[in-house]
Amino acid sequence: MQINSMIQNKTLYISLTGELDEYTAAYCRNELDNAFNIIGYNQIVLDLSKLTFMDSTGIGMLIGRYKKVRQLKKQIYISNPNNQIEKIFKMSGLYEIMPKIS
Amino acid sequence: MKEENQMILKFKALSENEGFARICVSAFLASYNPTIDELGDIKTAVSEAVTNCVVHAYPNQKGDITINVNVLNNQVYISVEDYGCGIEDVDKAKQPFYTSKPDKERSGMGFTVMEGFMDKVNIISILGQGTKVEMYKYIGECAKVAFGG
Numbered sequence: 460m461q462i463n464s465m466i467q468n469k470t471l472y473i474s475l476t477g478e479l480d481e482y483t484a485a486y487c488r489n490e491l492d493n494a495f496n497i498i499g500y501n502q503i504v505l506d507l508s509k510l511t512f513m514d515s516t517g518i519g520m521l522i523g524r525y526k527k528v529r530q531l532k533k534q535i536y537i538s539n540p541n542n543q544i545e546k547i548f549k550m551s552g553l554y555e556i557m558p559k560i561s
Numbered sequence: 562m563k564e565e566n567q568m569i570l571k572f573k574a575l576s577e578n579e580g581f582a583r584i585c586v587s588a589f590l591a592s593y594n595p596t597i598d599e600l601g602d603i604k605t606a607v608s609e610a611v612t613n614c615v616v617h618a619y620p621n622q623k624g625d626i627t628i629n630v631n632v633l634n635n636q637v638y639i640s641v642e643d644y645g646c647g648i649e650d651v652d653k654a655k656q657p658f659y660t661s662k663p664d665k666e667r668s669g670m671g672f673t674v675m676e677g678f679m680d681k682v683n684i685i686s687i688l689g690q691g692t693k694v695e696m697y698k699y700i701g702e703c704a705k706v707a708f709g710g
Contacts, residue, residue: 481612482576488666512583514608519660519668543601550677551670 462490464497471500478512484520491524495531503528504560508539517544518551525556536560565633574615574623574643582611582628589630590637595700602678603637603698609671610641610694617661618645618692635701639679640693647688655684 460483461476473494479487495503505521507513528535537559540548548554568589572578583604590603607628614626624644631638648654654661655676660669676682679696686692 478580480576480579480608481615482579512580512604512608514605514612515668515670515674516612518670519666522668523666542598543605546678547605547670547674550674551668 460487462487462494464494466497466500469499469501471495471497471503472506473503474506474509476509479510479517479520480512480514481516484516487517488520488523492527495524495527495533500533502533503535504538505535505557506538507541507544510540510544513540513544513547515547515551518547518553521553521557563634565631567632568628568630570628570630571625574619574626574645576612576615578626579608579611579615582626583608586628586630586639590632590700593632593635593637593700599698599700603639603700606675606678606682606696606698607639607641609674610696613671613694614641614643614645614692616667617648618643620646635699637698637700639696639698641696642691642693644691647690648684648686648692649688651684651686 460479462473464471464473471494473491475487477483525535535557537548537557538561570582570585572582586607587600587604590600611626627642629640653659655672657673658669660667675694675696679698681697683695684692
């Protein structure tokens with residue numbers, strides 16, 4: 460699991476590369492929380508185009524991040540999930556709190 | 562009719578083995594021409610079942626997980642079994658968003674995902690002895706036409 464972030468036009472883009480499961484969730488949680496501490500952005504986009512696998516452990520972790528981001532009064536969006544990950548997002552209703560953007 | 566094929570995999574209930582378990586099961590099934598979506602469904606369902614064993618089955622010393630995969634005429638049977646504490650209330654555990662560890666950022670979606678991605682799921686659990694999750698799925702779009710599944 461690799462996590463890269465950058466700010467462009469006041470948007471914090473965070474890219475997740477690899478597989479998100481029970482093994483990588485704790486690392487991912489810490490890296491995302493660290494990335495959120497950067498100043499100078501008003502919304503977050505999670506780019507999942509390089510995330511090749513995710514199970515429901517990822518959903519739990521993302522809901523936790525949503526709560527964190529809400530405390531910071533920011534909005535968080537999902538972009539480019541693969542078909543499999545999209546199915547889990549739809550099943551869990553995650554898009555209701557983290558809308559998908561293109 | 563092809564001969565029934567079988568694979569048995571045994572490993573320790575550690576989270577670093579989850580990727581290994583998913584890859585083994587999908588590699589074993591690759592020669593049965595599953596679609597990418599079907600293989601993705603199976604990998605996710607296996608990952609969910611293994612995560613349950615890793616997170617819940619062995620609160621003290623980590624024990625083993627056994628995965629058994631049988632294939633016959635493109636019907637896949639997968640069992641994921643642990644020898645741990647067992648599930649007190651299986652019906653409750655199956656409820657979407659129910660988690661016994663709400664403080665640990667768990668989604669409670671594991672069994673819901675397994676049931677959504679596989680054709681049939683059975684859970685057999687005995688307190689103090691362990692849990693076995695049995696999952697069934699047809700693979701290969703051609704197989705569905707040929708066998709009327």
